Amino acid sequence: MRYESLLFLCAGASRVLAACTRSLLEDATSAYIRAQSSGQPSLLPLASSNLSYSENDTPMDISKGVLSQAVTIDFNRSLHDAAQCATFTEITAATNKHPYVIHTRMLLDSDNKITTIESVVTDDGDWAFNATGQLQWTKQEKWDPISEAKRDSRAVIKGAGDAYLDQWGNSSIQVPLGTPCARLEGGSYTGQRSPTANTCKMPAFPNPLKVGNRRYVIDEELGAVDIFNGFPFLEKSKPASYSVPSSNLIRVEEGKIRYIHEVTVCLTPHCGR
Structure with missing residues (x-):
């Protein structure tokens, strides 16, 4: 039996x-x-x-x-x-x-x-x-599959993505940003400067932001995570605690963030800003 x-x-x-x-x-x-x-x-x-x-x-x-x-x-x-x-x-x-x-x-x-x-x-x-x-x-970015010997674990990839979102609530958090690192927000890009100057470092927000409702898709072969989330503060027509739908696609190479794509929805044109 x-x-x-x-x-x-x-x-x-x-x-x-x-x-x-x-x-x-x-x-x-x-x-x-x-x-x-x-x-x-x-x-x-x-x-x-x-x-x-x-x-x-x-x-x-x-x-x-x-x-x-x-x-x-x-x-x-x-x-x-x-x-x-x-x-x-x-x-x-x-x-x-x-x-x-x-x-x-x-x-x-x-x-x-x-x-x-x-x-x-x-x-x-x-x-x-x-x-x-x-x-x-x-179209200019390289998102080739990462060789098995150099792949990061799911935990490392997810941790890098979470650190990037967590820094908006605590600017002292160390985010594993690579050099270079390029950030694509809408059509705005930080990657067009010289490779040594490219950076994804974010300025501190005037008020700490808690980014919640996180939903993940993690792909070790591409070294990437996408995080669906609710982004607070941005929509000026609502209280600062109100969150709009947002998504962050992040590529991690050898533990460091290489690319970030962010899309964020507004209730009013350009979130009233």
Whole structure:
């Protein structure tokens, strides 16, 4: 009986492990790009009974969201997180009739069906939005897979991302910034200066900021983490504690942050600033 039980457990474990291979997650992000390009969510392997779809932290009908619009995608980059059965995709649509920069996080179940899609959708009037600038700079960056011998652990990658967000609440926190380090916020870029001058160092905010509601996708092969979060203070029409939807995509190389992409939604044009 014990032997049969062990075989059953091993078979079950194999099914769980097989459910979230990198190749299956890559298939999911490829399907997502096709779906967004054509405006056909039906091209995705969607869970029929318990699908959760949201844009800018607002639940909505998938047939009424940006995913139902055919969007001209000029550039995209994806992360694949087999440990969490999750994916992340950054879309730059600069030449689309309505320009967008979209960050999307997807979760899959053990049947390889997508159960959660949440997107931070930015366009004209959002913080520092400039899809043309975003496209120009992101295409020049190197996000090649990192050799296995040089890969950082999930903990190191996540820790670097958390330190970057935590510094806004405590400026004494040491953030592992590389030299060079380039930060892309909307279309604004710190990477166009000489390589030794490139920096991602942030000035201290006038009031400590607590960045909450963090949701992660971590990809050790690309040395990257994306953190969906709520960014306080920025929206001038609301109290400082009010948080707007934001996403930070961070590349880590040998323990140091190399690239940061940030997109942040505003309720009023340019968050009233």
